[in-house]
Amino acid sequence: MxxxxxxxxxxxxxxxxxxxxxxxxxxxxxxxxxxxxxxxxxxxxxxxxxxxxxxxxxxxxxxxxxxxxxxxxxxxxxxxxxxxxxxxxxxRIDDLGDVFSGFFNRGRGAGGAGGMGGPQRGANVEAELHIEFRDAIEGATTVVNVVSDVVCSQCGGTGAAKGTKPSICSDCQGRGVLDDNQGLFSFSRPCPKCNGRGIKIDKECITCTGTGVEHKPRQVKVRVPPGIENGQKIRIKGRGEPGRNNGPAGDLFVVVRVGSHPIFGRKGKDLTISVPLTYPEAVLGTTVTVPTLEKPVKVKIPQGTPSGKTFRVKGRGIPKKEGVGDLLVTVEVVIPREISDDQKQAIEALARVTYETPRRTLEAEL
Ligand SMILES: [Zn+2]
Ligand SMILES: [Zn+2]
The missing domain is CATH 1.10.287.110 (DnaJ domain)
Structure with missing residues (x-):
């Protein structure tokens, strides 16, 4: 000391x-x-x-x-x-470790202070939540299933068997600490008899074996903010594991997994979509009607559009705090696997009048 x-x-x-x-x-x-x-x-x-x-x-x-x-x-x-x-x-110099873990939850529950007395903050808990593509965009309120330590339902967290009550530790009179008097000052250390809890359990609770906590599935309500992205975490204060010795509970971190959509994709706040075009449409130009999260939009495809080109439709993406994203429309020229005789004749006619080869630069290397 x-x-x-x-x-x-x-x-x-x-x-x-x-x-x-x-x-x-x-x-x-x-x-x-x-x-x-x-x-x-x-x-x-x-x-x-x-x-x-x-x-x-x-x-x-x-x-x-x-x-x-x-x-x-x-x-x-x-x-x-x-x-x-x-x-x-x-x-209480010995309690400093607990003061730290109490405020900041270093070292998961028990912390560096080990099994010493005093309030201990409960551990943080992580859970996964799978949500639909549209719910991620619009936000939703749902529940997440969490399996973790909760306050024992049988004894209410005291750790004492049904019908019994914990008694006050006789060594420390319930203070959880013992004083070492050294002249003017007294320093205190955790009571070794009760491990700092200040109580004595004569008969342990069967459900929690005296620990006051039990492992149990539970449901926690989660408010998913609109625009959340796959892998983002939502923190729910105080819904982690309960603290010990009247310490505060830890936090619950919900990792959000966003499901895929049959036609839309996401790129940050932009919504993406792939739109198939026929060869004549790409060559001659056209106007396509493209679905969005709300009303469909018309997108003009200019003459001579290459496959893979992306068009940006302003303000039709994902609404976020920092503003609405855009809709990214990527066109893809589709080559039919099978064609009718008429089509075959037309394409052969096209081939006869196609004088330019797209492989000119390659041929220079031959
Ligand atoms: Zn004691
Ligand atoms: Zn119990």
């Missing part, structure tokens, strides 16, 4: 970048900003810095602790023993 005792020598105001006279609101603001900036998930290797920030806020964010900290810093440690009216300053 001695390694941790340097804390009162640290300038926590400096750590948080606030003045010693900063109001509580500003301290919290500074902490949130720094915690986000130095969060280890976003910044690998910043764990030490993050711990320092959290330790600073643990003191400065609590008006009583802050007052005492200020007094100690002002009067010095030596004189503080008599002056500080029976100090009960408790700094």
């Amino acid at each position: 001695s390694a941790h005792r340097e804390w009162f020598e640290k300038d926590y105001y400096k750590v948080l970048g606030v003045s010693p006279s900063a109001p509580e609101r500003d301290v919290t603001k500074a902490y949130r900003r720094l915690a986000k900036q130095y969060h280890p998930d976003a910044n690998p290797g910043s764990e030490e810095k993050f711990k320092e920030i959290s330790a600073a806020y643990d003191i400065l964010g609590d008006p009583a602790k802050r007052k005492e900290y200020d007094e100690i810093r002002q009067h010095g440690l030596v004189g503080a023993g008599t002056g500080a009216r029976g100090s009960n300053f408790t700094f």
Whole structure:
């Protein structure tokens, strides 16, 4: 523990970048900003810095602790023993890990803090949702099936057998921590007897074997926003696994799989469609009627259009927040496998008057 005792020598105001006279609101603001900036998930290797920030806020964010900290810093440690009216300053250094995982869900549930006490945030859960092409464009409200840990239905999460109640841990009197008094300060550690839960279970619940959670399928309502794309994730706060020891639940991430459409495709916010043309249509030009998500549109195909050419119809694509996409019409010249005698004669006549060869550049290489 001695390694941790340097804390009162640290300038926590400096750590948080606030003045010693900063109001509580500003301290919290500074902490949130720094915690986000130095969060280890976003910044690998910043764990030490993050711990320092959290330790600073643990003191400065609590008006009583802050007052005492200020007094100690002002009067010095030596004189503080008599002056500080029976100090009960408790700094739960061991809980820092839980503070992190509680706020940010590092390390899936149990986190780096292992099985220690204190609230633990539930794990995030991922589920797949398959939706129709049109629902992805228009948006829909549906349900997704999730199989994950939920609060035990039998014991309501206490972990105690039916008809029994958990009792308060006699070692820690339900606090979940034990104090080590070291002079003026007391440091606390998780109670080993109850593993920090603060309760004692005499008879375990059969359904969850005392853990308070059970593995169960459940349905979660999902609102799919219009214009969602295949593979995008929807986050549903608090619908992941339940937290332990009154910790908050994790989040549910729904991965959206968009089904294909018989005629339409998608390219971001553009809708794509392939339109077959006959050879005469491509050569002579025509106007084709093309289906869209709403009313069909007429697209003019100019004379001499090559197969594979794409025409853009403005504003007939997928409506999105940032604007409506376009309809991309790609024409494809279809060559019939079988033709009638009349057609055969006509094409032979065409062949007789086709003097130009499209292979001129190739022939130059022969
Ligand atoms: Zn205990
Ligand atoms: Zn149970």
